[in-house]
Amino acid sequence: MMSNAQIEIQLIASLVAIACAIPGTFLVLRKMAMISDAISHSILPGIVIGFFITQDLNSPLLILLAALTGIVTVVLVEYIQKTGLVKEDTAIGLVFPALFSIGVILIAKNANDVHLDVDAVLLGELAFAPFDRLIISGIDVGPKSLWIIGGILLVTIGLLFAFFKELKVSTFDAGLAASLGFSPAIIHYGLMAVSSVTTVGAFDAVGAILVVALMIAPAASAYLLTNNLKRMLGYAICFGVFAAISGYWVAHWLDASIAGSITSMLGLLFLTVYLFAPSKGIIAVLYREKQQRTEVSLLTFLLHLKNHTEESERHVNHLNEHINWQKVRSKTVLDLALKNNMIAIENHIVSLTNKGNDFTTQAIDYIITNEDAQIEHMKDDFFLFRG
């Protein structure tokens, strides 16, 4: 039996994962993954200053202050980048360590008064989250972190539903979005604001490093599996929740850090997808490249047959000698051609069938003119003709 605390921890971790996966998907598509790293670190001074004022890590004021620091980070990065003196990644690398270090110094200088330490900031204290309860007029309604991340998630989902179309068009084509009257700047800062608030809300539970992993890894994995934005969002959310729950149990069995285990699960998940994704995975890509090489050889061979009527040029052995292929390759190519009824072999003499002849003409025509219409029907059978 799971204890209440265990259920609550998994619930918090799952909600954090969902809340991170949504803005994370758009950050990945906008090639802004690094900005989430910057935000997650540079909100530290916001959290510390907010804590001085409110003395409560879960206060809404603290969350707003910290999120504001996140926005300041984005503005600073863009300002430095706009001067044209450094590139974006350099600007990010300059801004967030500066802000983060201010936070670290503030904590160190006030270590006696502040119930905050750098370890907790980096890795979170998910295991302790159930101890900080929200009590409303004497009734315990659950852990504070659960209510905070739940509230943030609700707002995020509301915004996603309301502005899905605007997010999509400005992410795909900012120029079009601007010309249609959807200011890309408003959408950009809206997304940055949501990312910042989510980061702060998740920070207490999972820490600065895992927040980044939860934003980027599920979205990056989902990106490799689908060509549909809505499905990508769905997959990213499922991956996030899967890593949150499985990570919790791994930590439970190993008696290790929850945040660390969830991050490890995210890493494993991405690795699996990276290797085995059906069309974008590394194995699929290698297989496709190998097939394409064979198909190029096939075409070379067919063209040779088309250009030469003399029997000496069409003898099977000639393949090995004259065209200078390895035996294995000759056999692969011959088999492929035979399988597709493109050639006929009689007394070791190879000749093109009608089908082979047509195929060669069309393929060469396509390669020369690069006109697509006529080879559409060949795309399903041959990798060579798929973009």
Add this chain to the structure above:
Amino acid sequence: MKQTIAVQVDDLTVAYNYKPVLWDIDLEIPEGVLMAIVGPNGAGKSTLIKSILGILKPIAGSVSIYGKPYDKQRSLVAYVPQKGSVDWDFPTTALDVVMMGTYGSLGWIKRPGQKEKKAALEALEKVGMLPFKNRQISQLSGGQQQRIFLARALVQNASIYFMDEPFQGVDATTEIAIINILKELRKAGKTVIVVHHDLQTVPEYFDWVTFLNVKKIATGPVKDIFNDDNLTKTYGINYKVSIQE
């Protein structure tokens, strides 16, 4: 009879990092022309279009579309950015990209429905891309991608079309298909403005031309001003282009 002016640009100056890329441009584009904007690389051709469309903020000058600022006239204008300006690995289909053309008339928050989908399918049909409607956009050839962009502009059903190098990286068949559609638009009384690179085809494709190189060199009917003199002024070297009547 005075011709209606579709696009008017007055004293437009645009700068990147305080370095002007367009100097004091005055330009009147009459309604119903098919116009090429030509000039060397870095002449500010794309910048001119983007400034007219409010994507870039000029440091001086003003633009009006049928006598009013662009903000008030968005629905009259369609824009085809350079194909290379977007990420074609974006997870979406050809149909969905064309649907984006309807977002402007929907405004904020409202979602596209059956009416928008029908319009998008019709536009796909017009550019000969209906069989590819559900294909992921990275699986399309360069020419097909450009046709999708054109369909997205057609679906806006605008009066003025701005196109940034629509012939770049497309095959000959697509180029002909695109120019035929542009000529049809002109026949229907629309104004079409195209950033164009291939000087050889200007007389064949367009009836109006603007020479641009940071400053405006000349603008007017192709038959009157497309000559070696203006080409030399624009490109800085001696140009000899034989114009076929």
